[in-house]
Ligand SMILES: Nc1ncnc2c1ncn2[C@@H]1O[C@H](COP(=O)(O)OP(=O)(O)OP(=O)(O)O)[C@@H](O)[C@H]1O
């Protein structure tokens with residue numbers, strides 16, 4: 001099987017064998033031209049010769065249509081995941097016309113009906129979702145640390161910070177430090193507050209910035225980089241069985 005994750009920043013793919021082991025994987029910046037990037041990958045995908053392509057996309061109908069057009073040339077069956085708030089593996093109280101496919105799949109990949117869980121996705125946006133015994137209660141969306149920095153840069157005259165590292169949440173004494181530490185604290189503080197309000201929810205983090213953020217969270221965090229892929233596999237596995 002071939003699995004595609006079309007996010008706002010990157011396109012990721014995984015090729016898995018019949019026992020679900022990953023045999024090839026890559027992540028590429030698509031610069032808002034995912035169909036063009038896919039075009040460049042079609043030779044590779046053809047060589048992989050998967051029997052099916054399962055797709056998570058948060059790119060919207062227009063870009064998804066272009067992606068479909070590109071994939072149609074491969075003569076390999078493919079399908080986009082559709083969020084379902086009444087899914088047997090997890091019920092959701094969230095508006096399922098709006099809930100991002102990546103968010104939903106990350107939850108589906110983590111969900112355990114015996115647990116209370118807080119799933120935190122750290123990609124282009126940071127999402128924090130609460131799940132109580134396989135029931136999604138809702139969540140929060142924040143701009144990532146990089147989006148926050150870009151918005152300060154573009155919305156002010158005196159803040160000209162466009163690079164640097166996010167490594168502390170102590171007060172800063174320079175613009176550089178105040179910007180990075182303030183932004184990191186906005187996310188770490190929110191996670192700590194939510195975890196304080198929901199003390200018996202297990203914290204699970206995934207995505208490119210999970211390691212940076214989790215260091216400052218004041219409760220144990222489970223880092224998992226396989227949640228979306230696991231969600232994709234569970235979704236299509238469930239569909240084939242029913
Ligand atoms: N200067 C930068 N501006 C924006 N993003 C950056 C920058 N430097 C690094 N990044 C990385 O881009 C990443 C995007 O997240 P991640 O790798 O989890 O998923 P993604 O696939 O890129 O996001 P999405 O799934 O939303 O496309 C950020 O997590 C961040 O680590």
Ligand SMILES: CC(C)(CO)[C@@H](O)C(=O)NCCC(=O)O
Pocket residue numbers: 007008058098099100101102103123124125127141
């Ligand atoms: C929040 C993001 C950007 C995270 O990638 C994505 O899941 C998305 O575009 N969601 C749609 C909005 C929502 O989930 O309510």
Ligand SMILES: [K+]
Pocket residue numbers: none
């Ligand atoms: K938008």
